[in-house]
Amino acid sequence: MSVALEISGLAKTYPNGQRALGGIDLTVPAGEILAIVGGSGCGKSTLLRLIAGLETPSAGLVRVGGDLVGGPHPAVGLVFQEPRLLPWLSVADNVGFGLAALAAGERAARVGTALERVGLTAHANAWPRELSGGQAQRAALARALVTRPQVLLLDEPFSALDALTRTTLQDHLLELWAFERPTLVLVTHDIEEALVLADRVVTLRPRPGRVDDIQAVVLSRPRDRDSHNFEVHKRRLRAALNQSLAPDTLASDSLTAAAL
Amino acid sequence: MTAEATAGLENSALAIAAAGPRPWSLPRPDWRPLLLGLGLPVAAALAWEALVRSGLATGRLLPPPSRIAVTLWKLARTGELWPHVGATSGRVGLGFVLGGVAGILSGLAASYSPLFRRLVDPTLQGLRAIPSLAWVPLFLLWLGIFETSKVALIAVGVFFPVYLGVMGAVLGVDRKLVEVGRIHRLSGLDLARRILLPAILPALVVALRTGLGLGWMFVVAAEYMGASEGIGYLLVDGQQLGKPDQIIAAILVFALLGKVADAAIVALATPALRWQDAYQGGR
Numbered sequence: 001m002s003v004a005l006e007i008s009g010l011a012k013t014y015p016n017g018q019r020a021l022g023g024i025d026l027t028v029p030a031g032e033i034l035a036i037v038g039g040s041g042c043g044k045s046t047l048l049r050l051i052a053g054l055e056t057p058s059a060g061l062v063r064v065g066g067d068l069v070g071g072p073h074p075a076v077g078l079v080f081q082e083p084r085l086l087p088w089l090s091v092a093d094n095v096g097f098g099l100a101a102l103a104a105g106e107r108a109a110r111v112g113t114a115l116e117r118v119g120l121t122a123h124a125n126a127w128p129r130e131l132s133g134g135q136a137q138r139a140a141l142a143r144a145l146v147t148r149p150q151v152l153l154l155d156e157p158f159s160a161l162d163a164l165t166r167t168t169l170q171d172h173l174l175e176l177w178a179f180e181r182p183t184l185v186l187v188t189h190d191i192e193e194a195l196v197l198a199d200r201v202v203t204l205r206p207r208p209g210r211v212d213d214i215q216a217v218v219l220s221r222p223r224d225r226d227s228h229n230f231e232v233h234k235r236r237l238r239a240a241l242n243q244s245l246a247p248d249t250l251a252s253d254s255l256t257a258a259a260l
Numbered sequence: 261m262t263a264e265a266t267a268g269l270e271n272s273a274l275a276i277a278a279a280g281p282r283p284w285s286l287p288r289p290d291w292r293p294l295l296l297g298l299g300l301p302v303a304a305a306l307a308w309e310a311l312v313r314s315g316l317a318t319g320r321l322l323p324p325p326s327r328i329a330v331t332l333w334k335l336a337r338t339g340e341l342w343p344h345v346g347a348t349s350g351r352v353g354l355g356f357v358l359g360g361v362a363g364i365l366s367g368l369a370a371s372y373s374p375l376f377r378r379l380v381d382p383t384l385q386g387l388r389a390i391p392s393l394a395w396v397p398l399f400l401l402w403l404g405i406f407e408t409s410k411v412a413l414i415a416v417g418v419f420f421p422v423y424l425g426v427m428g429a430v431l432g433v434d435r436k437l438v439e440v441g442r443i444h445r446l447s448g449l450d451l452a453r454r455i456l457l458p459a460i461l462p463a464l465v466v467a468l469r470t471g472l473g474l475g476w477m478f479v480v481a482a483e484y485m486g487a488s489e490g491i492g493y494l495l496v497d498g499q500q501l502g503k504p505d506q507i508i509a510a511i512l513v514f515a516l517l518g519k520v521a522d523a524a525i526v527a528l529a530t531p532a533l534r535w536q537d538a539y540q541g542g543r
Binding site for chain 1: 436454459461536
């Protein structure tokens with residue numbers, strides 16, 4: 001299987017001296033769904049921003065499909081924690097934001113398909129303010145997928161939604177993924193979300209962030225959140241997360257409590 | 261790619277689904293708030309008219325509305341009014357364009373480049389602290405007593421609120437939306453056109469309205485100190501000849517012109533601002 005994303009020796013130290021990431025090595029094959037979990041301050045969002053090219057690493061490198069990342073890459077899409085739709089564009093124009101270089105007809109067709117896939121065809125001409133939180137995040141997914149990225153990064157994309165919408169959108173994300181099977185890298189603090197979606201789950205250890213544990217999820221899709229096997233995976237991942245938070249931190253107890 | 265071409269692209273994407281209201285269509289005007297707003301001045305005018313007619317007040321220094329209306333009507337019918345309106349509007353228009361463009365460009369430069377801001381902003385803030393009317397004698401000396409000094413004074417008045425408004429608005433643009441532009445690899449110019457400009461548009465409209473308001477203020481000052489034409493000249497003339505009705509008529513013309521110009525900016529901007537999810541007043 002070809003490699004979609006290659007991360008080696010990736011480190012980030014902020015100008016104030018804070019070490020966010022202390023050397024990350026990861027190889028993600030094409031079409032894989034990789035989840036990254038960890039307690040707060042483990043640098044998981046920083047890792048995603050480095051892959052997206054929104055920040056520059058202090059050391060190490062990121063390759064997407066063999067290209068060295070030195071800024072936002074055309075084959076990489078990013079969905080933020082908030083929808084970040086542009087309030088002055090209709091939903092359709094938001095979805096088509098990244099397609100400005102295409103001819104009008106082609107663009108409209110691609111936007112139409114994307115809206116249909118996320119079930120927002122009826123809201124194409126609505127303003128972003130008229131959407132619910134779940135609808136807005138679906139529009140954001142459509143905007144990121146319409147450019148057909150090889151790698152889609154998701155930064156806690158469902159954490160601001162209510163539990164029911166969150167579950168629905170997790171299943172919906174898998175449906176969308178099945179169309180073109182891009183590589184997904186998902187940052188989350190939700191163990192269940194990681195296990196429902198991912199092929200592998202990476203646990204980061206904080207201060208500075210580094211890979212502590214990688215677990216394969218050997219459950220067939222669609223995954224039953226209530227099955228015994230799912231419970232076993234959950235227990236195993238929770239143990240890994242606890243382990244990652246345990247020693248060399250002062251506030252480990254409170255962090256553990258927060259992560260659970 | 262030209263701005264029109266991209267705008268066309270975005271419109272066509274917008275047209276793919278016919279369901280739902282078109283976001284850019286104009287709403288039917290609601291006249292009730294307008295009528296409500298007219299209530300107070302109309303009532304006051306009627307009361308004064310009644311007081312003068314009933315002989316309770318002479319109306320010598322404050323003529324009743326009917327006499328002002330007659331004066332205004334005469335000025336308009338004889339054609340005497342229009343050159344004054346034209347001269348004043350022309351000065352404000354030219355000063356507004358010059359000051360507005362300079363304000364927008366400097367505001368953009370000051371917000372985009374920290375170097376420009378550190379170099380120029382302290383000086384501009386210092387100049388802004390000078391009451392702009394203090395420039396008048398200097399402008400008269402430098403630029404003469406004719407149009408140039410008047411237009412320059414108005415442009416100075418317009419410049420500062422526009423400069424401040426644009427700079428503040430750009431510096432206040434949500435970093436998260438700018439990141440959306442970055443992730444789509446927009447060039448600096450595209451970022452300005454597709455993210456920054458739409459984002460600051462509401463604040464830009466407010467800044468332009470403030471600037472235009474000051475423009476009308478400064479045209480009076482400019483015309484007060486020597487003009488043979490303009491509404492300001494009518495004011496001076498009315499004072500020297502002891503014609504309060506002419507003074508009030510000129511004031512009314514100023515109010516009307518200012519209101520019309522302001523409404524024009526609002527009307528031009530409204531279709532572009534319909535996306536706003538803002539507080540509408542009330543609860």
